[in-house]
Amino acid sequence: MTTFSTIQSIQEAWSVRKTGLQDTRRQTIERRERAINLALAKGIPNTRDEEWKYTSLRPLIDRQFDLIDGLRHDGGPVDGSLVARINARLAVNAIPIVFINGRLDLSWPGSEALDSDYFRTLSEAELEEDSTFWDEWQSTQGMDQLFAGINAGLAHEGVVLVLNAEQFLKRPIHIIHLATKDHPNAARINRVVVSVPELADVIVYEEFISMDVLSLKPRVGEWTNSLTQFKLGPKAKCAYYRIVSSPNSFHTGSVTAVLDRDSQLDTFSLAIGSRFARINIDVKFTAPGAECTLDGLYLLQGEEHVDHHTTVDHTVGNCKTNQLYKGILADKGRAVFNGKIYLRKDAQGSEAYQSNKNLLLSSEAEVDTKPQLEIDANDVKATHGAAIGSINPAELFYLRSRCIGEAEATAMLCHGFAEECVMKVKDDDARALLRDRVREWFKLFALTHSPSDPLTTKVIDLAARKILNEEKP
């Protein structure tokens, strides 16, 4: 059992990990040590730290976790019904890569379709690639953050996807991080690295789920620390859909992306369940003409806390950022959104649009939002906006005047609110999958709240039932 409450305990965890790495190359150990030291240099942040103003690490660092060791899943063949359940969640035609409690299971049905042409495990890549390969990933923006550093130092296994130039992966890659009841206090630390060179194209799903997505028993949550990195070459295209759906779990995720000339990155972050989640997304434009979409949706209930911190750095001109984050908060949910967009001196001709909208369904819910623009260039188009409110009485009245009951009307408005974000997703399959997960949340909400609850609950309950009815045909 380890806590991650002090610098010292993280260093101890590192020395344990270091012993496990004796078989690998010395430069790997040194590189990992540098990464962890860089992140630890700033200490453990507290709420006086501007980046952590609204999110206290208390709930996470007070808890004890088992640091998972061992690279591969060795629990024997996985139960068939589980395989069926998980594979049913996969995106259309996707190739699964499954981690069970942080250990990679390469024998997972479907994973055999992975081609060694572009796919390697982290441990393989660490043996094969020299330091120039890894230094590049380490030098990207955001790697000095505590949780990115912990991951770069302690990650036990991961996925390395390096495409060839002009390679187009017809089948999306669907990475699933599954938590089972066997390791209720696991600290799962996995890294994903995706390199999309010139004219290549790939779609990546990354989903964090726990077995009790649909069971209602509260249990001690595991901690997932993930680091996902993208590097896009000229005219490369990549879509990344990220789903956190593991109630009661702790989640700290870091995403970094570096975009070259005329490349395009679309990201969607869906957070529909976690006791505590902090997601950092850092995007950097390094050459003109690139475009980035950063969308997200968070649906909170119970005492969940979800914090999104996104940073987009326009260091060059003629790039475009489009960002929309929306959230629905029920019960005692608390959401934090901080979106930073930098338009540096040389970013002339850039466009950046940012918007954050929140719907509060309960008086105990709380939203802290901080959209931020920092502009050093004068020939740019930049806007940002934020809105926080409850169900609009005028909209409700409109629907009621058309003979729709109050509860049902509210449900429709909630759905419409979430849908605005989902319908922006260009890829049909991804959109369907995300929509599916949103429905799942509404269903879960209905199941966990008794029908005698006040209006909001009834509303969501009704919404869920409406969906269940729809699904009957």
Added chain:
Amino acid sequence: MAEIVKENLTDREYKYGFETIIETDQFPMGLSEDVVNKIADKRNDPQFVRDFRLKAYRHWLTLKEPTWADVRYPKIDFQGIRYYSAPKSKPDGATGPASLADIDPELIETFNKLGIPLGEQKRLTGVAIDVVFDSVSVGTSHQEELAAAGVIFCSLTEAIQKHPEIVEKHLGKIVPYKDNYYAALNSAVFTDGSFVYIPKGVRCPLDLSTYFRINAKETGQFERTLIVAEAGSYVSYLEGCTAPMRDENQLHAAVVELITFDDAEIKYSTVQNWYSGDKDGRGGIYNFVTKRGLCQGTNSKISWTQVESGSSITWKYPSVILQGDNSSGEFYSVALTNHRMQADTGTKMVHIGKNTSSRIISKGISCDQSRNTYRGQVKILPSAESARNYSQCDSMLVGDQCTANTHPYLEVKNKSAIVEHEATTSKISGDHIFYMKSRGVDEEGAVSLLLHGFCKEVFKTLPLEFSIEAVKLLEMKLEGSVG
């Protein structure tokens, strides 16, 4: 010839940059408990003020300078500042001149130069004026007329002596000395400022105005303003500031406290034009000000309007605490930065009462190599049922070397609240100017038109004479920046 023309142009940059040579009564540089006591002695402070100063000073010693603002400057040497400087008056008047007739004619001349005639002609414009020169208040006009209405408008020193019960009740209650570093410093060493008391149900017959000027070298100005608006009263208060041009930086750390009771309203307007340093950022005023209003009564209202066009560094967040039900707060701001000025300014709206509303309109114009940051917080507490906020922050960039940042903080803890924030960025480009020139408007006129359009929402809330002054000020500052 060219030299002369150039000189004239430089002069135009800051026409209030002259220094008035008058005899002053100064303390040596430095700050200690002794100096705080001496200031209290000098001002003949009653015990409660002296205690307040000492508590503040001891607390200040435990604090560290805040660093979170987006401004860069060398560390301030607080021992290198003179904490008391006053124009020398007649030997008998230790607390400042008794009437306008007692004031040094040189000083009157200074104010005439600044366009603030203290004498009778002011009656025509209907503005009662209090002037704070370096550290002390030098004269207040229109006393009789105000007294007839029951309004007390005087220097804080006078108020402490004549109306200690009102001052004691409110001093340091809205901005406690523990509030922040500069508020603590101010609480320890404040030397003068204005005091306004509007009794129940009185609508102040005149617009009140204070004029601040830092004159002496190496002095800091630490004034403190307190405005109390009793139930059902109304007052409009204006404040203007200038300082001479100097190569070294001077510190200005003021505190402004406003309080409104049931149905009362305070409208507070500022045109701040402290010396902002030269082209290379040498000299200028560090303007670190804490301004806060408390809407304590139901249906009360506080409205801040500011035109920030000076100071080398501005660090200022006029805020409103909306405690009374149905109370409302407003913040209108135009902040212009040029050369190497840095402004980190905005507001704070704290909603506590039911049906409270706030409105924030902020316009930032940055030119040359300046930094202009809007930082505003809107906080809706769980008790603020049906609170409403609307914020709009627009930035205009002139030139490609400047910076415009927007940092809104929205914290909502009540579901019935509606909070909206919008921000846009634009620029005055050669195209705009060309378009208007092609329609027969000259370049100056074009810039002025664009400015008017950009700042209209804020300027229309200013009292008329200030609104004209503000536009002129901005036009003057922008000269030569656009093209």
